[in-house]
Amino acid sequence: MSNLSDISDVATTHAAALAEARDANNRQIRNARLSAALRYVILFGVGLLMLYPLIWLVGASFKTNSEIFANPGFLPNSPTLDGYQKGWETSTPYTFGRFFLNSFLIIVPKVIGTAISCTMVAYAFARFDFPFKRVLFSSVIAILLLPNVVTRIPQYILFRDLGWLDSFLPLWVPSAFAGDAFFVFMLVQFLRAIPDDMEQAARVDGANSWQTLIYIVVPMLGPALISVCLFQFMWTMNDFLGPLIYLSSVDKYPVSLALKLSIDTTEAFEWNRILAMSVLTITPALIVFFMAQKYFIEGISAGGVKG
């Protein structure tokens, strides 16, 4: 008899323990969900805060000029493409398309020149021994730390004496000679993290230094090179000072200057046009960034090779 009650005792405690465990489990799951929800709310809030100016910009570009100041929200009351149409015309003899074309005429050669020259220089620094290598590499780092403005005036005088003012040359040429120390440095660091066995294997396979560079090193550098191109693209797109200093005729202006132009020339600023053109200006950079995002992240996380 006592035996039987023992057994039922055990059974009830067992069931109780089970229920308790289930409760604890559920509590845990609930807590986890709650904290996840909280986390997302906070992240979303902060993200919205940071993106708000951009969202507002896009919204405002569809407003009329008067509504921009009357309506603080970002949704336009009566959306209009007026800003885009008038803005595209500009107050100059050229349409905004011309300025976009100019921007790309500056960017494309510059990006290509940067990619090629920086790869070659980085390859030399990372893989070859040559006289004064240390001194030269230190000077690359020194240039990296030098504020940009310091070189503006000597550079201006140099390009003036070469007769290159009011042409794209001063914007292209420095980059085509690996003038951007930052990219050289970035690629050197990336290359140093890649073991050179593959390159040695290629040399045994009969490749010379150029073939090794093109067939082996460049493909392995891929992600880093994409980052370089992306950075250069965005920086050049946004570069204001360079074109401002070297370009004087309006027909050579890139979009960054053209935007400023529309502020200068009109008495009462047509803000909706300026905003509309600003939206267009940032679009290419956004598109390129999102297309290359995957490689970009791979490229800037240094040592991008796994075993």
Add this chain to the structure above:
Amino acid sequence: MARLQLNKLEKIYGGGFKAVHGIDLDVQDGEFMVLVGPSGCAKSTTLRMIAGLEEVTAGEIRIGERIVNALPPGKRRIAMVFQNYALYPHMKVRSNLAFGLRLAHVPKAERDAAVDEVARILEIEPLLDRLPKQLSGGQAQRVALGRALIKKPEVFLFDEPLSNLDAKLRASMRVRITQLHKRLKAEGMSSTVVYVTHDQTEAMTMGDRICVMKDGHIMQVATPKELYDRPANLFVAGFIGSPEMNVMDGQISDGAFHIGTQSVALDAGLMQRLQSRPDQAAFGIRPQHLRLSGHDGLRARLQSVEFMGHEVYLHAELDGHQITSVATAADYEAIGTDDDAIHLTPEPGQGHVFDRHNGTNVSLPVAV
């Protein structure tokens, strides 16, 4: 056909460190030469000089009749297999194999045929369209081997190709490489091999001859059996063979070797062979030749016993020397120990006498 010769080959690294001290080595056509030695003895440096990946400081390298010192790696008609495979990560296996031929402007049809043949030999046909990161270690190493094979080089260079593989795979790859070498040789292809390893099992099982190196010097070049039976010096004696050869210091007098208060009779043959009588000598005997005996022989104090299946390793101490004896499990059972003390008898004809000053084996038979 390609014989490989190193003459007074020397390497001084940038920092002034002398890694290779003027070595001479003659590898016959079709020979499988293994370079073996402890870490840092400049095996890789030597191999890389042969490959052309490291500049030669002095001396010459000949492949066949050509002095190749000044040739770039691609022109030396060599192929190399690296320890970590060094496959081109962005190319499919097929392109990895064909890369060398592509650079040499071999027509596509011929290239494809070569790839297929090599893939068949190495059984990597199903892998041809994979990327290196989709291969296991053993598969990657076979592809690396294929990349060497496809070039039909005069000399194959291997730098520890198996050390990244697990023990079982290593054993099977060892056999595969040896068979491949035999096959090439039988087909009349160039098949001179220089194979670097620090693993003496690999060295002993694969090499036609073995070159034992230490600190940038060659200690001995000989067949595996010769190295085992007649080590030229203490270093080789200690390096080759497992467990290590027992070495005991002492003096020779009256036809016996005296170790402390004990002595070992030296057989007449050995006495006759002695080239000199070093005042500080060492007696060397392999653990396999140090027999466990009942009461006579050298008395040693047993310290530990390792059971290895049908053999037993007895680790003991004899007059301050750590020694090892390999006995059969049956013998060990039968004879047993006498209060920690064991008696060991060297097998006649198996002992060596070394000069302690320079380590040379003074009991080698006169060279034949």
